[in-house]
Amino acid sequence: MSPRAGQAGHPARTLAFVESPVQLLNVLEWAHLHGLHDPGPSGPAEPSGPGRAEPGALSGADAGGAGAATASVPPPALPTQPGPAHIGPAHAGPVPAVPVQGRRLPAGAAAAGAVAGGAAAGGTAAGGAELTVVVLSPTDPMTRGQLRRMADLARDEGYRVRWEEARGGTTAPFHTIGGLAGSLRRADRIVMGDPFSRYVQLLLTITRARDLVVVDDGTATMEFVAQLARGERLVRWHRKGGRPGARDLLFAPVSSSARRRLTPSDRRRVEVFSSMPVTEIPDGVTVTANDFAWTRARxxxxxxxxxxxxxxxxxxxxxxxxxxxxxxxxxxxxxxxxxxxxxxxxxxxxxxxxxxxxxxxxxxxxxxxxxxxxxxxxxxxxxxxxxxxxxxxxxxxxxxxxxxxxxxxxxxxxxxxxxxxxxxxxxxxxxxxxxxxxxxxxxxxxx
The missing domain is CATH 3.40.50 (Rossmann fold)
Incomplete structure (x- = not known):
């Protein structure tokens, strides 16, 4: 699926929702394949305050905990930084972490104005597509730490990153959904890493986007495609077989709505971007192979x-x-x-x-x-x-x-x-x- 131009000559507006580092990695792979770029100053602003992912750093709260990586991420000018955390017998030296890369614009983007205030400026990707990555932050310290690092790599590639403390208290989901509602309604394309996520399923009820993309969330992608092909309810494989709980029953209408929206129709196109072996392909779903070209190139x-x-x-x-x-x-x-x-x-x-x-x-x-x-x-x-x-x-x-x-x-x-x-x-x-x-x-x- 190639990037699609937006209405009235505006670039196609793409929102990507991720909840894990692997999902964000696969969004970067998908965006690299399709030649997307940062929306620039007109895109959604990153939230200010404690929820904002500060460029180039891990917060003490997120990096703490047993075995957590506590290294700060230096600016691109510095060549190296401390590596991952270790538990157990000492060894000759730490395993080097992935270094911060210099800012790179996707193919087709203008070379001028590559970096301005931490975001790519200028340039137009193939098809005039733009991308904003929304991180629905979990509470697990290790996952948050890896997501912070991946968010830095996404910024290095020239994409806008919006960090949401989506699980930061009882009222957090209401603030997150309310803050994203406008962007969801304006988006031409939604990219998601976990179609089983209740958060993502709820957000899908708001969007009017005609293009929906599911990028790999590990082996769960195989099960998602198979369930969609068979018209089954969306249930993670390690939970399947048990009786639905009270929360499952309460959320059932939203889950059913999400499944319908993820089913291709005359009004909606669905792409699955995967490195997994997908055999049961639902009618109308486009499957695009993820061969980790961005990872190997970088x-x-x-x-x-x-x-x-x-x-x-x-x-x-x-x-x-x-x-x-x-x-x-x-x-x-x-x-x-x-x-x-x-x-x-x-x-x-x-x-x-x-x-x-x-x-x-x-x-x-x-x-x-x-x-x-x-x-x-x-x-x-x-x-x-x-x-x-x-x-x-x-x-x-x-x-x-x-x-x-x-x-x-x-x-x-x-x-x-x-x-x-x-x-x-x-x-x-x-x-x-x-x-x-x-x-x-x-x-x-x-x-």
Whole structure:
């Protein structure tokens, strides 16, 4: 789907809603592919006060907490900054973080006036499209820290970023929705990272946009497309199979409305931008491949070490996998393949990570950016070990041509909790089985 001109010769106005660092990364990939640019002074102003994401810094409140990355992001003139946070055994030095990049305008944008007051000025992207990224900030400190860093990268690319404290208290949703209502009604295109989000579903009831775009939110994209094709209600895979709760029933009309709006019609076009294998494509939906061209163009190639790195998962935190079984699997996997570092998922608890460090001897690294960027910048192990997750699909694309091998370990059915969704094993097997350019490992057995 190419950018579409707005009414009366105005550029097409695009609002992107993100709630996680990976969603924002994939918005940048989508915008890079379509040649979008910053709306300039006429775009929505960033909110002032505590909710504003100050360029070039992480606030103490957001960077705090066990294992959180506490480094400030320097201005583009400075070449480096401290790396991600570490838990566990000391090592020779920190893993370098992704450096702040110099301001770059998308292809087709004018070179003149590239930077003015922290936003790109001048220039017209293909199709006259403009982009404002709205961050619906979560409360988790690690996620907020990564989002701050990603917001800085978005500004470096010349896009406007609007930070919303969407969950900052009981009245926060009302202030957020009220403040965005005008922009939503004026927008020609809405880009969203999580169609399962109740926040996003509520915002969809306000917009009149004819173009809707869903960018990857990990493996959930596969389930979203399949549910849309089958006309099912939108439910996250790890919750499917249980009885709807009171909040689900209360929100059901909004969710149904969102599903209808995400169904293509004569008045509405829907695009899915994904690196996931999408098989059940709903009629009228355009699927565009995300090959991480922006990531590969901006970062790397990485320095590759001779050891192996292991990628963590939040399956324990979501109640799918038993914590003790997971720890045992990590220990055995690391021993079998000589892994020395464990890249933690942003949702993994500090208690679990400290236990992993103590009982496995692994160096625990809390990345301050999505792993695709950290791995592309390097240094990274020659082999990356992972359980079924988004990275088994994205890392081979981000690291294409580097010689790094990605290996995925199946989840043994005995690791699942009694409360895991009936669909959990099948879904996780599907994530592994559909991954391209990865080496598949059998589930590790107790030593």
């Amino acid at each position: 970062f790397g190639p990485p320095r590759i070490t001779q050891s192996a790195d292991l990628v963590g998962t939040s399956l324990v935190e979501t109640g799918v996998v038993d914590g003790d079984r997971y720890l045992e699997a990590v220990r055995n996997l690391a021993k079998a393949h000589g892994a020395t570092r464990y890249f933690a998922h942003r949702r993994e608890s500090a208690e679990k990570l400290h236990r992993l460090a103590a009982e496995t001897g692994l160096e625990i690294v809390r990345p301050d950016l999505p792993l695709e960027l950290i791995a592309r910048r390097g240094p990274i192990g020659r082999t990356i070990l992972s359980f079924p997750s988004t990275v088994v699909h994205t890392l081979p694309l981000a690291l294409a041509g580097t010689g790094v091998r990605v290996a995925v370990c199946d989840i043994d059915p005995t690791w699942l909790t009694d409360t895991a969704s009936p669909r959990a094993q099948g879904f996780l097997s599907g994530v592994t089985g559909t991954a391209r350019d990865v080496h598949r490992l059998a589930a590790v057995s107790p030593a």
